[in-house]
Amino acid sequence: MSEPLIALRGLTVDFGGAPALRGIDLSVAPGEALGLVGESGCGKSVTWLAALGLLPGRARVAGSVRLGGEELLGAPPAVLDRVRGGRVAMIFQDPASSLNPVHRIGRQVAEALGLHRGLRGAAARAEARRLLDQVGIPDAGRRLDAYPHELSGGQNQRVMIAMALAGRPELLVADEPTTALDVTIQAQILELLGALRRETGMALVLISHDLGVVAETCERVAVMYAGRIVEEASVGRLFARPTHPYTQGLLGALPPLDGPRLPLAAIPGSVPEPTAMPSGCAFAPRCPQAAAACAAGVPATIAVEPGHAAACLRAVRELVPA
Amino acid sequence: MLRFLGFRLLRAAITIVMVVSFAFVVLRLSGDPAQIIMGADAPPEAIAAFRRAWGLEEPLWLQYFRYFGAIFSGDLGRSMRDGREAIGLVAERIPATLALTVPALLIKLGLGIPAGITAALHRNSFIDRAVMMLAVAGFTVPSFVLGLLLVLVFAVQLGWLPSGGQEGWRHAILPIVTMGAGGAAVLARFTRSAMLEVLGQPYIRTASAKGVPWRAVVWGHALPNAAIPTVTIIGFMVGSLIAGAVVVESVFSWPGVGRLLVVAVANRDLAVVQCILLLVAATMVTANLVVDLLYGALDPRLRQRTA
Numbered sequence: 001m002s003e004p005l006i007a008l009r010g011l012t013v014d015f016g017g018a019p020a021l022r023g024i025d026l027s028v029a030p031g032e033a034l035g036l037v038g039e040s041g042c043g044k045s046v047t048w049l050a051a052l053g054l055l056p057g058r059a060r061v062a063g064s065v066r067l068g069g070e071e072l073l074g075a076p077p078a079v080l081d082r083v084r085g086g087r088v089a090m091i092f093q094d095p096a097s098s099l100n101p102v103h104r105i106g107r108q109v110a111e112a113l114g115l116h117r118g119l120r121g122a123a124a125r126a127e128a129r130r131l132l133d134q135v136g137i138p139d140a141g142r143r144l145d146a147y148p149h150e151l152s153g154g155q156n157q158r159v160m161i162a163m164a165l166a167g168r169p170e171l172l173v174a175d176e177p178t179t180a181l182d183v184t185i186q187a188q189i190l191e192l193l194g195a196l197r198r199e200t201g202m203a204l205v206l207i208s209h210d211l212g213v214v215a216e217t218c219e220r221v222a223v224m225y226a227g228r229i230v231e232e233a234s235v236g237r238l239f240a241r242p243t244h245p246y247t248q249g250l251l252g253a254l255p256p257l258d259g260p261r262l263p264l265a266a267i268p269g270s271v272p273e274p275t276a277m278p279s280g281c282a283f284a285p286r287c288p289q290a291a292a293a294c295a296a297g298v299p300a301t302i303a304v305e306p307g308h309a310a311a312c313l314r315a316v317r318e319l320v321p322a
Numbered sequence: 323m324l325r326f327l328g329f330r331l332l333r334a335a336i337t338i339v340m341v342v343s344f345a346f347v348v349l350r351l352s353g354d355p356a357q358i359i360m361g362a363d364a365p366p367e368a369i370a371a372f373r374r375a376w377g378l379e380e381p382l383w384l385q386y387f388r389y390f391g392a393i394f395s396g397d398l399g400r401s402m403r404d405g406r407e408a409i410g411l412v413a414e415r416i417p418a419t420l421a422l423t424v425p426a427l428l429i430k431l432g433l434g435i436p437a438g439i440t441a442a443l444h445r446n447s448f449i450d451r452a453v454m455m456l457a458v459a460g461f462t463v464p465s466f467v468l469g470l471l472l473v474l475v476f477a478v479q480l481g482w483l484p485s486g487g488q489e490g491w492r493h494a495i496l497p498i499v500t501m502g503a504g505g506a507a508v509l510a511r512f513t514r515s516a517m518l519e520v521l522g523q524p525y526i527r528t529a530s531a532k533g534v535p536w537r538a539v540v541w542g543h544a545l546p547n548a549a550i551p552t553v554t555i556i557g558f559m560v561g562s563l564i565a566g567a568v569v570v571e572s573v574f575s576w577p578g579v580g581r582l583l584v585v586a587v588a589n590r591d592l593a594v595v596q597c598i599l600l601l602v603a604a605t606m607v608t609a610n611l612v613v614d615l616l617y618g619a620l621d622p623r624l625r626q627r628t629a
Binding site: 084100 | 531
């Protein structure tokens with residue numbers, strides 16, 4: 001991988017004694033599309049909110065987040081304000097409540113244009129209109145004066161994307177951007193994100209609990225479980241040869257497209273509470289292949305082959321046959 | 323918009339009619355003004371003459387219709403004590419009351435809103451706890467207790483300020499502070515919870531995520547949204563500018579509308595009491611109407627519904 005655009009090293013987050021992230025190492029290359037998958041509460045969103053300093057004050061964040069050589073953790077507010085929406089933009093799950101209900105859409109897009117590109121007045125309005133056009137909002141000129149409640153969820157998400165594009169970001173973090181939308185709109189938004197990435201060359205981090213969504217949109221996937229990354233590989237490799245039993249479980253839970261109707265396979269048990277983490281591998285209590293050694297210590301992440309890493313003792317055994 | 327306004331005006335009129343009717347009935351059921359004004363040992367002929375003079379011997383429903391007929395021709399009746407027009411009696415007291423309630427309102431707004439915002443922005447900090455402790459104290463202590471307490475400290479013990487009366491601006495300080503403190507406390511609590519609610523909304527995170535500096539997030543994104551619930555409370559405060567000083571005016575013997583009301587009720591001076599209640603209902607209803615219109619200005623989501 002070339003010089004990473006952004007590199008997270010040993011990122012931990014703690015909410016008053018409850019660890020939410022337990023050491024995240026993750027890099028995104030310029031222009032790359034990375035998927036981040038895992039169950040609700042595994043820390044996918046927290047990872048990127050922490051990286052951009054968007055968590056509430058009671059969250060204790062440690063580790064390192066470097067954006068092109070610049071450390072973001074503990075950076076002064078002025079630096080973060082320049083990065084957020086400028087070099088790294090973020091869009092969220094629920095577009096309707098992510099836009100300010102009392103401001104017109106044009107104003108909200110123009111605000112980002114003013115902050116990151118110094119555009120004001122008519123110039124900002126013209127550029128906001130162009131951006132709304134670019135994200136596929138019909139009749140963009142008139143929509144500038146609409147309020148969020150006058151648009152549909154899909155259109156609001158397009159507005160969010162336009163706002164994110166306003167600062168010409170090098171990285172767009174999309175946090176479950178389609179979860180709150182209808183299936184048909186989901187596909188449109190994903191298509192839009194892919195097209196914009198090709199047009200602008202920006203990198204994309206797609207946070208999702210839906211492996212199918214990630215497979216369609218991304219080149220590389222990182223699988224998270226209980227505040228750690230347990231497996232990381234190219235999309236093709238991960239689907240063909242999942243190494244971590246958790247990834248295998250996730251893939252096994254996908255319904256097959258053909259063949260007879262079978263009950264869906266589920267992973268037994270549930271994610272451990274942050275306050276009651278098992279001593280070794282967090283997945284061991286639910287793992288069909290767990291051994292006594294799994295409870296002894298948190299397994300290190302090792303490269304199964306170049307570009308494919310997993311945090312499982314079995315991966316080590318496969319690599320180094322006894 | 324016109325339909326909305328017409329509907330609201332109709333509702334306002336109905337509210338006023340109901341308040342006045344209620345007052346009319348209750349006042350006449352609760353004692354005979356002739357007895358009270360003429361005194362317990364007045365000769366029966368004198369009392370009968372008084373009742374005839376004021377139309378009190380007529381059936382209640384007839385009095386009621388006469389009263390409303392008079393209101394619509396602009397006649398609010400006369401005081402049974404000195405025969406002066408009730409409206410004149412009330413009107414000459416209004417400036418004294420406003421001299422207390424307007425500065426008190428400014429204290430409520432100027433102290434309560436910034437305190438609430440500061441507390442919300444520093445949630446769970448020392449500042450927050452201190453503000454909330456003062457606020458709880460401020461609105462749980464009734465104004466007559468706080469008033470007496472202030473008199474005890476600043477008038478009796480320290481001798482800095484007069485304990486009552488209306489001879490100059492120094493006499494107004496304690497009553498204004500008494501009223502301002504309670505209202506500021508209520509407003510601080512309301513503003514704080516409105517701000518906390520708004521600060522937890524996803525659009526605040528969006529604003530931060532697009533690089534808006536925190537100050538601008540608070541002023542440009544949080545406050546306009548938090549203003550919506552806060553305006554309701556401010557509306558009540560504006561609505562009670564005329565009538566909100568009954569207790570404080572009594573404690574500090576301040577000759578305003580509130581004291582006039584207390585005296586008029588004690589005397590069963592029907593026309594004066596009804597005149598004041600009409601005025602109070604009208605200001606309250608007007609303030610509510612203004613609040614409703616402000617909602618539309620503040621919240622585009624309500625604008626459509628009201629249009």
